[in-house]
Amino acid sequence: MSGSIDMRVNLAGLELRNPVTVASGTFASGREFADFVDLSRLGAIVTKGVSLGPWAGNASPRIAETASGMLNSIGLQNPGVEAFVVKDLAWLAENAATTPVIVNVSGHSVEEYAAVIERLEDESGVAGYEVNISCPNVDAGGMAFGSECAPAAAVTRACRAVTKRPMLVKLSPNVTDIVSIAQSVEAEGADGLSLVNTLLGMAIDAETRKPLLARVVGGLSGPAIKPVALRMVWQVSNAVAIPIIGMGGVMNATDAVEFMLAGATAVAVGTANFVDPTVTMRVVDGLVEYCHRHGVTDVRDLIGGLEA
Amino acid sequence: MTLHAPECAASVQPGQFVHLRVATGSDIILRRPFSIHRAYGERVEILYQILGTGTLLMAEKPVGDESMDLVGPLGHGWRAPEGIAHALFVTGGLGAAPLGMLAEQLAAHGVAVSVAMGAPTKERLVARELFENVARQVLVATDDGSDGEHGFVTVPAARLLAEERFDVVYTCGPEPMQRAIAALAADAGVPCQISLERLMACGIGACLSCVVLTVDGLKRACVDGPVFDAAEVTWKS
Ligand SMILES: Cc1cc2nc3c(=O)[nH]c(=O)nc-3n(C[C@H](O)[C@H](O)[C@H](O)COP(=O)(O)OP(=O)(O)OC[C@H]3O[C@@H](n4cnc5c(N)ncnc54)[C@H](O)[C@@H]3O)c2cc1C
């Protein structure tokens, strides 16, 4: 279908058949989407956040719809790394074997991040890691690590020490200067970056005078955040040498092209999976179609191709 | 509202729901979940009330409109154990919606169906005709007394549970009502199933927005439910 177009990209040492991946937490571990998506046509699968022990997540309500977006405060609910290996990794090995699996890693402390990776090092079904130092929905850990250079560097260093596998670090947009954080993470040995996690926001019901989320604040995602995400991908890609997965409001192939032009090597589709569970397939097809229409024979030519 | 959805209509089980995309390219991005009330031929029927922007947009759609698409049937519906002879349905307002198909199917299989239906007012009693066509008895209660008994549906439901023998209770409505019915059923020693509403983003088990606290930990209303055994649910105190 891609005809003469080379859709492959190399992401931090991972060979992807195309640049289309999924955003952590919006695709579970792929199983829920197997009826809708041919998993072997994705560039990579990024799992939902995995922590050392089980996390219960936050109180409900956990989501609220906002203008062209949604807020979530799921709080990284997950059964912990052991259950993840037994249930999800085993399933992925059987059903998505040809698609690289990137495990999104969470922790309350630097040691916990490293411990999750250490546990996964023996598992052959893991292609790489995405270290999430940017979740706005947990009190300890999460965004606290991603908001300043020193803790971001410390987590990256600890994780780097326990793996040689490709390791991406996922950054928060809720900072004054994302470029300096990206550089400090790069300096500690990150192979790539994921940009961006959700923007901290809130929603209020004027009638009841109450917040719509039990936790009051949550993370904003969807088309509403695309301009911010694009800007950050562009800024960071001009300041680092490592590749970037761009995300934030990718709803279709045009959005994906925009992220690549801004400097992303791959893109992740997040909230759009809720709107249309087959959306990733449309993005893959649309990207091929775009390349045909623009005479692009190697999709890598789009990366950083912004004409400014 | 009736929707043309051949595949969904062919495979739907009572108690399942559809996830509807009401608008594209507007402020509204998430789908809306609605119980399937009935299915026939290539069509599924839903009953809905206008609550916010999404349902308002739905109400304005002309007949034949093709701008909506649906994902479904989704979720885990009602369970009808072998050998049940008499089922009690207790509905509150639109809680009648997910019970239409089940009432028809049980009656067609020779199960006696009794219904206690409640609503704030006479106008908000839905699906009454369907129940009256298939049920052995239909008791009505309204909060304002505009139809049937004056008061909550829990009163006629409690009376029925005290006077007759049921093998199962099916209930859907506001959560406090479901909780009260679950307690009445437990006292009477009758198994009870409830259909829970939660905010849903994905509807297919991926986002964890719809969790329900159960004796086995957190479960997802969209795939593990929306129908649960009442005994399984841990109510917030
Ligand atoms: C399994 C299930 C079955 C349902 N069946 C029916 C039915 O048969 N008839 C009916 O009238 N309603 C039903 N609902 C509730 C219905 O989904 C909401 O009334 C509707 O989503 C409101 O949308 P809105 O845009 O008008 O309101 P808004 O308040 O603008 O909605 C904003 C957001 O909240 C969600 N939402 C709002 N209220 C609810 C709610 N009570 N439950 C779940 N999500 C909600 C919407 O999907 C949307 O994401 C059901 C809900 C669930 C979970």
Ligand SMILES: Cc1cc2nc3c(=O)[nH]c(=O)nc-3n(C[C@H](O)[C@H](O)[C@H](O)COP(=O)(O)O)c2cc1C
């Ligand atoms: C419901 C939900 C859950 C999420 N869970 C995680 C998570 O576990 N780990 C993580 O790194 N990011 C998580 N995210 C953030 C997304 O991966 C992504 O960065 C963000 O939603 C922006 O992309 P989008 O606008 O395409 O959704 C979550 C987002 C949503 C909406």
Ligand code: FES
């Ligand atoms: S609605 Fe997404 S998990 Fe239930």
